[in-house]
């Protein structure tokens with residue numbers, strides 16, 4: 001792991017991004033904001049699973065009307081995602097959003113200037129969100145394809161507009177669905193300034209594909225010390241984004257939240273239905289915030305060892321399992337009661353840890 005890149009700090013609502021602040025986790029709603037109930041429900045679910053900033057697409061005036069009600073119903077800052085339209089961006093700020101994402105590929109210099117003139121009094125954070133799929137035409141022509149260098153040029157052009165206007169409350173993202181291009185673009189731009197980076201691999205696909213691409217792209221950047229706020233992109237329920245992002249952050253020792261589930265792949269030695277047991281345990285523990293390591297192991301070969309290393313765990317045998325807590329074997333439990341008993345003990349442990 002390289003030392004984290006030194007970046008300037010900015011604020012999105014009450015959340016600090018950059019400098020030595022913890023890496024901030026964000027997501028985006030999949031609903032149209034005019035469906036206030038669905039949007040609020042989704043954000044509240046995301047909050048519970050660790051989302052710290054939420055981005056909402058603002059495609060039209062209907063979305064603007066919903067913003068004040070949505071804002072009152074949730075507890076995390078809102079970033080408005082707006083394309084092509086500085087007028088809509090101004091209305092969104094008036095409606096109470098805390099930050100805005102603009103895409104330099106489809107926002108003109110004049111639109112940026114108009115918006116900044118207005119945004120200055122609110123000092124709202126602006127993300128210059130470069131996307132390889134919507135680069136400026138002249139940049140695409142110059143580089144021949146949406147290469148890392150092309151993305152960097154797009155970002156630098158927009159940064160220059162903001163810097164000339166002396167508006168430094170900005171962060172940058174350089175997103176591509178190509179993992180290697182994403183990594184390289186950030187590595188190039190990181191050498192040119194101290195802007196905080198919002199990192200992620202865009203259009204990363206359904207959950208499994210996204211987990212792999214995001215782990216490689218985001219993981220590599222974080223290991224290089226690059227990245228101040230993260231969004232994993234998943235085609236599906238955004239709650240899955242939270243699971244992937246926290247697993248990446250936990251694996252790199254950068255954030256700890258919730259249950260780290262250690263489970264074996266099972267093999268011919270296993271005498272219980274470990275896959276079913278593990279799936280049930282995972283589901284039943286998904287709302288726990290306290291960081292705990294829970295092991296669910298199939299047999300006596302590696303089971304006792306892993307279960308002992310975990311805060312709590314079970315090592316299974318013939319139609320039963322032994323419960324281990326902080327390295328000590330506590331009791332043997334019949335297979336049919338394994339999930340119930342393990343979940344009960346984990347909940348107890350989480351409650352105790354949160355009261356300490």
Ligand code: SF4
Nearest residue numbers: 264266267298299301
């Ligand atoms: S812990 Fe036991 S059951 Fe699980 S994979 Fe290893 S040897 Fe097989």
